[in-house]
Amino acid sequence: MGPSTSDRASGTAERAGALAAVSIALFCIQLDFFALNLAIPGIAADFHVTVSAAQWALSAYMLAIGCLFIVGGRLGDLLGRRPVLLAGIALFAAASVGCALAPSLGVLVVARIAQGVGAAFVFPVSVSVVTNVFPDATRARALGAVFALANVGTAVGPFVGGGFTDGPGWRWIFWLLAPLSAVALLLGLRYVPDSRDESAPRQVxxxxxxxxxxxxxxxxxxxxxxxxxxxxxxxxxxxxxxxxxxxxxxxxxxxTCRHPLVDFGLFRNVPFDLVTVMGAVSNMGYAVTVFLATLQLQQLRGLSALLAGTVFLAPALMVACTGPLGAWLSTRTRATSVMALAGAVAGTGMIGLSLVQAWWLYIPVFTWCALGLGLGWTFASVATQQVIAPARAGEASGVVLTALVVLGAIALAAVASAITALTPETGPEAAYDAILRTGGGVILGASVLAALVSRRLAARGLVPAPQRR
Missing domain, CATH: 1.20.5 (Single alpha-helices involved in coiled-coils or other helix-helix interfaces)
Incomplete structure (x- = not known):
């Protein structure tokens, strides 16, 4: 006998509730990072410290989240995705309250580290929760919906950060995150089922x-x-x-370990390697482009934090759309081909931004660029689930996210050094344009290489064919 109507309804409700829980949690994480970028001057003024010192509110978060993605993803596979996810959301919510109440920069930095630890557990486990809750026929669409909502946080983050900084104050960013995280926690307690890698021993x-x-x-x-x-x-x-x-x-x-944290056999999966590299390159381009656009808008154009955040809305909304777009493409095109296409769009967009002179052209070109960059780093998580067995989803997701975050941080550090070296000789605008052209050229080159490798893998039957729905 097949499942009854009530069983099917119960399963549908459970999947919808789990989807809502992880989507809201990821929305909070994305909003948190992109809102606080524009709040750094306000934090510096509030605590009477330099902007460089206040930058630790971002650096501490990146430090924690970049270090623990692999650990968080693998713990979910071994100990159970439900307890690791709920612990991460709870920690993130509590740390958000700590950030809002922080009486000094030191306390804020400690609370931000705690937020980063929570986020590092939530992000990779969320992807593996969806992978294991949804069947093959709807998994890509579900992941697309998750990243669509998460990327709304990316879209409204600069606007929220600029608005709160210019208005009631940067602390309200965290007062917004705390209740939203609590909602995600309650939904997770009610609907998220447990799953784990049953083939692995319960040893860390x-x-x-x-x-x-x-x-x-x-x-x-x-x-x-x-x-x-x-x-x-x-x-x-x-x-x-x-x-x-x-x-x-x-x-x-x-x-040499009997039960390793990361099985290096994972990297013998060439499609996984290709997805990871292209996702990391796209995220590096995204981090660099957003950073340079912020400098251009506020330093060269003289826009306030709120107006700069408003300009970011169209490009960031395009990033939000890349979640469902990636899900749609995954049923029609091989994952590796989508990554190559994303790189081609991103590379031309970055080069286009360096050539734009008219102000009215800046936003549409920036939006085109955001389409490629957003599709590249967002679809990396969707594509990973297509080329890796569901039992190892957390481990693979942790590896991919670590590559994205750490290499993104390295790209930003390289850009900061390049600006310091180039600006005295060329001026800031020429320096920004040169960096954008270089980054665009690198992404275009990676896209061409990815397309060639993808074609060869497909000819040898090493890349799963898309499953049309």
Missing amino acids: DLPGCLAVVAGLAALTLAVERGSAWGWDHTRTLALFAGAVVCGGLFVWRER
């Missing part, structure tokens, strides 16, 4: 966790603060050396 590779966290922490901190300290400063060089040592220890540990 603690030495591997320590090695990867220490290595990524050292690397992220070095690239985040290198331009401020100096790339040849003792602290910067010591952090890079520590990252190399910890990275070597991590590789050695994972190759």
Whole structure:
């Protein structure tokens, strides 16, 4: 006998509730990061510190989230996605209250680290929850819906951050996040079922966790603060050396451990490697483009934080649309081909931004650029689930997200150094344009290479064909 009508309705309600829980949680994470960028001057003024010091409110968050994606994703696979997801949401909500009440920059930075830890557990586990709750026929569409709502946070983040900073104050960003996170937690408690990698033993590779966290922490901190300290400063060089040592220890540990945190056999999956590389390149381009656009709008154009956030709405809304667009493309085109297409759009957009002179052309070109960049880094998570077995969804998602975040931070550090070197000779506008053209050329080159590799893989039957719905 097949399932009864009530069983089907119950299953549908559970899937819808789980989808809502993870979507709201990811919306909060995206809103948090993109809103606080424009609030840094307000935080500096409120605590009577320099903007460079206030930047730790962003750096601390990036440090925590970049270090723990792999750990969070694998813990979900081993210990159960439901408890790890709920713990992450609860921590993020509590830390949001801590950020709103922070009496000093030091307390705010600690609370931001706690937020980053919660987000690092939520993000990869959310993807694997959806992967394991939804059947093959609707999985891509469900992931597209999740990233559509999450990317709305990306879209409204600059507007919310600029509006609150110019209005009632930056603390209201966190007062908004706290109740929204609580809603996600309640939905998760009610609807998210548990799932895990049943083939793996219930043992966590603690030495591997320590090695990867220490290595990524050292690397992220070095690239985040290198331009401020100096790339040849003792602290910067010591952090890079520590990252190399910890990275070597991590590789050695994972190759010799019976139950590794990351099975390096994952990287023998060429489609997975291609998706990861193109997703990372797209996210690097996105981070660089948003950073340079913020400087252009506020420094060169003289716009306020609120007006700059308003200009970001159209491009960011386009990013939000890339979630369902990626789901639609996944049923018609191979995942690796979608990633190559995204790179082509992103590369031409970045180059176009460097050539635009008329102000009225800036927004549509920026929107076109956001389409490619957003599709590239958003679809990376959807594509990962197509080329990896569902049981290893958390592990694979953690690896991909780590690559996206850490390489995005490295790209921003490189851009900051390039601006410092180029501006005295060319002026800020020419420096920004040169960086955009270089970045666009790199993404276009990666897109061409990805298209060639994708075609070869498809000819050999190594890339899953799209499943039309």
